[in-house]
Structure formats: C-alpha cells, structure tokens
Amino acid sequence: MLTDEERQKFAAIADVLIPSAEGMPSASEAAVPEKWLDEALRHRPDLTAGLRAALTAAGDLPPAEAVDVLNSEHIPAFEALGTLAAGAYFLNPEVKQLIGYPGQVPTVPRDDTDTYFDLLENVLERGQVYRDVPTAGPDA
Amino acid sequence: MMINHSLDLPDVADVLVVGAGASGSVAVKALAESGFSVVCLEQGDWTPPSAFAGDKPEWELVKQKQWHPNPNVRGGASDYPVDTSESDVNPLMYSGVGGSTILYAAHWTRFLPSDFKVKTMDGIADDWPFDYAELQPFYERMxxxxxxxxxxxxxxxxxxxxxxxPPLPIGKIGRKAAEGMDKLGWHWWPGANSIPSREYRHRPSCLRYGTCLTGCPAGAKSSTDLTHWPDALEAGAKLVTGARVREITVDDQGLATGAVYLDRNGIERRQKASVVILAGNGIGTPRLLQLSTSNLFPDGLANSSGLVGKNLMMHPYGAVVGTYEDPLDSWLGPAGQSIESMEFYETDTSRGFVRGAKWNVMPSGGPLGMRSGYGGRPVDESWGVNFHRNVKANLGRSFEWGIIAEDLPDESNRVVLDPSLTDSDGIPAPKLIYTSSETPSKLIDFHDERAREAHEAAGAITTSTTRLMRDCGWHLLGTARMGNDPATSVIDQWGRSHDVANLYVIDGSAFVTSSGVNPTATIMALALRSVEHLIATRRDQVVSSPSAAH
Structure with a gap:
C-alpha cells in the first residue's frame, strides 16, 4: 500500500504522462491514483518496487522535470511507473468507452468468405506458387 | 501442484514419455490406444481455461508478466531458467500439460515440398530423410x-x-490486407488455424477473444491438454505432473532403462521403462541428454556425433505494422492468423539470398499492448497529449504483417549446460548461444520492405518495422537432428537414437532444417509418424534386460 505522500507524488507525475486533452480525462480525473492504481498493483505486485524506486528518484522535482529525469536516467523504474499509470487508466470502464475499446469480449465467429471470394479468385487464377521437387534426392 | 502417487504406476512401463506437450501428447495417445503401458512425466501441471486472463479486464497487465511466453520473465513454479546472455533471441515456451500449445498462436502451417529438399533445391544445409508426400497423410490425420x-x-x-x-473469419484486417495483396498481384490465403470455427469433438467454437497467445479462456484453441490428453487418459495412459526429470538412466549395455525425476516435494523418484521417448522441446531435450552422462556416455546420451544441442534454429521474426484510417476492430481474434502469404517463400536467387519466409496477418490487441513499442522514446512522443493521440490513431486501426524467416542449421548456434545457473531443483539450466546469421539478415530486410509495400498498397497511413524481435523464439528446433548417417545426425528418420536403440526423440529437436513456417503441425505429424513406426515394429524393438539394468 502506498503512503499518502507517495500517492500524491504519483498523481502529479501521472497527470503529466496522461493529461486532460483530446477530449480525454487526465489520470487523476479518471481516478487512477486513488482507485485504479491499487487494482493494477493487485495484478502486478512485481511492479511495486519499480514504482517506489521511481517516486524516490523523482524526489522533490517538479512533475514535468521528474518525468524527464526518470525517462533518461531511471529507465526500468520509469517503465514500471508508466506501465502502472497507463494500465490503471485503461482499467477504468469509462476510459474504455471513450476510446471505443470494448475489451476482449466473446464474439461468435461469422463466416465471412463471401466478403473476399472475389479477391481469392484472382489468387487461384495466378496459379501454383510452390516449387516442384525431384522425387528422390540425396539422403541427409 | 499435485503429484498423484495413487496413479498405480507400473514398475516397468512399456514406454516412458518425457514431456506432455505437442509431440509427447501425440505419442502417449497413440501408444495407449495401441495397448502399451505408458507413463508420461511432465514438470508442469494442468492449466484449466478458467485460469487464463483473456476474458478479464486485467488481461493486458498480466500478459506482460504472469502469462508472458518467456519463462525468464514469467518465472513460474514449473519453469526452468534459461541463460540468454549470449543469444540474440529469447526462447518462448510453457511447461505444463499441453506444453507450449497452451500459449501458441495456433498457426497451422505445413512445410512445403522444397522444405524437405533444401540441399537438393538450393545447395545448402541438408535434405530431410523423407519427402513431403511421405508426411502428407500424417499432416492430414493431425x-x-x-x-x-x-x-x-x-x-x-x-x-x-x-x-x-471452415475457415475462421479473416475480419476487417484480413480483408484490408488482402486488398493490398490483390493490387500487387501477390499470393494470399485465409489462414489455417488449429482453432475450431465451430464446435468440434466436445470443444466449443472460437469466441474471437484474440488472446490466443496467453491461453484461450473459451477452451476452444487446440492445445493438446484438450485435444489429446482426455483420450490418452481414457485409454489408460498414466500422467505424472510436477515431475522434473534429471537424468535418463542406462544399463551396462548402453540401453535406456528409464528416468530419475524430482517431484514437487523434492523427493527423487525413478520410473523404469522398456523404451524412453523424449518430448521436451528443442531446449529441454538436449538439456536432458547432456545431463545424462555416464561411463558409457561421458559426453551425454546419444551424442556420439557431438551434435546434441547444436544447430539450434529459432526463426528470426520481423514485423511490419500498418495503421489505417478506417476502423478495423483489430482487437478481434483469432490471434491466430487472419490471412497468410507465401508469395516470397520459395527461393529466388536474384534477391541475393536463398530460402524465404511465410507472412501472416495478426491483430494488434488492446491499448496497453500497443504501447509496448514506445519504450525509450522521447517523453513527448509517447506521453502527454500524444498519449491520447496515439491511442486514437492506432487502437483498432492497425495490424501486423509478421514474417517468419527461415533459420538455417549452424553448429555454432547451440544449447549447452550453464556452468552456474540451476533450476529450482538444483539441476543445471540450459544456456543458449545463438546469433542470427547473414542469410536471415538479408532475407528479413527484403521481406520487411515487401511487407511495407503490401501495407501501402492496402492504404496504410503509416508503417513501422520491427526488424528482429528479441522475444520471438517460439520455434525451438534442430538440436537432436535426424538423418541416415550417425556421424552427422543424432537420430534416424524414425526418431530413434543412433547410439541407444530404445531411446527416441520426437519433438522439434528432430528437425533437419527449420523451414520458414510455424512448426507445430510438422512437429505433431512427425511425432505421429515416428510413434506409429515404433508401434508397428514393436516385435523388433531392442530393450534392456532385467539382468543388465542397474
């Protein structure tokens, strides 16, 4: 579990990475720091150490400056933080709806051969694309 | 993990199979249904479809760790570590009932006739000891x-x-890719997949989750825990899970007598058998042969040729992703191949190299996975306002032309025992020494460029090329190659060791050359051919006599 201070620092950095723009909410507006981060960490506890290392490395730097330092000098830690920020953001169902992603959901397969048989006829007309081989060759 | 010692295992099995993956499953089923007493030792466990994350919101997070195909990343209890410090490519595999078919993409592609005659047709490498026509009936049965x-x-x-x-839907991505191939006059065809498009033999139809590479939550994909093991167990086969084999034992005559293994409680056990079949994949099998040293076999079992572990082939894999203006629903499965192309598969020496590659269209998945290529780029390129712009531009609007480059046998590419790294049982781990040679390099450059042209012909707005993925070593081949000459091969054309008459290798280790296609169809057809020959010639099979056994 993150401390309040760690969580606040994460929120500030996450909002630099995922700002409010292009009709999309920021990380904080999407409840990433207080809700979805915990859910992401529940599934990826292995990223906790990297996240903490990133927050420690960020120190008291302003968030935008911290991101630059992390991206250039603390790459594994920054990857952990970035994976958690983006992964937590996409766990939010409202975010999924806004980007038009239904998630991996069951879809019964429909035969779509009728949509491409016209193109396939051209392939057949062009004929064989493999080489014939001699019936007997040297042994291995 | 369960070790079921109430299995009532025979003291001496007719056949012991090591590994319950693609090839081992085929062997166990065929042998048990022919009346043999069969014991299979599998270091992993069962993985029920409910365990997979493909139908859960956290799928994209856990696919990067718990369901990663690289055992060094996954680090599961059943996995053994692999030293890759001297390898260009990471090995990808899964330990468990069904083996790596649990996590494979189920592309079901046969070798072409020329793949069995590489020396004859192109003057390099070697021919296989049989041809396409010989294997065709086994392909069709499989x-x-x-x-x-x-x-x-x-x-x-x-x-x-x-x-x-009938074929699975090629979807909008397949149709888009086919339009480009049609403009260029290039070959394409709906992809063949070992994924049922409708209910088949008690398995449900594909539900297009698109998560084949992390396990099928519908229980549809044809992993051998579902396709072979129920019948094998019904026929009386005995399966011991959590059994990590440490050594194949031999008698004073140099015949195999069984295996020593460790259960998950760390207890050493022994299973005796008249015949031993290795099905541990192109890394696990040579590792075990090299671990099995004795006075008679100081350099490892079945290794008089010195070729055990050598000629490792892993198929360098390149990918060209195209992004399109139209929504393509490119998170939909199967994943799986939508369409494939063999346009540039066969040799054309005017290209400056011989051999070729199969292409396959695959979907691009969800929003988090798409971001995996952004690591190490400038902050502004992948974060900030561009975080949102990239998602909107790419999600559902991009797909991959993947390129499987033929990997040629090279003795310097090999599996050895690591001098210091061990698995959780203290058994020496394998180390890979592997570099992608010059020929595949030229080949990949040519194919990447053609795949970019295919995207552009289909109307792609942008393309991006990944020349060689490090995490692409799905196909572990060639490390106990077959052939007629004991000086240049480890096993004969039926999988039998030239050195040990009752020891067989039936997995991808047996491959003479790798082809440029996904190998599972060939691995399983080859396993069926080998084991049916063993069954047919059972009366001539040499076995260890009780007096000679240790």
Missing part, C-alpha cells in the same frame, strides 16, 4: 485430430484433403 479451420485448394501447396472445419 488436421482432424486437433480440429483445424481453413480453406482448401491453397495454390501454395500440393493438392490434398481439405480441412475438417
């Missing part, structure tokens, strides 16, 4: 055993029986 969905009459192959199931 199509029915696993339940392949596809469309017959593909002009990339000789005529033959059709697939048992």
């Amino acid at each position: 199509d029915r055993e696993v339940g392949v969905s596809g469309l017959g009459d593909n002009p990339a192959y000789p005529p033959g029986a059709g697939y048992p199931l």
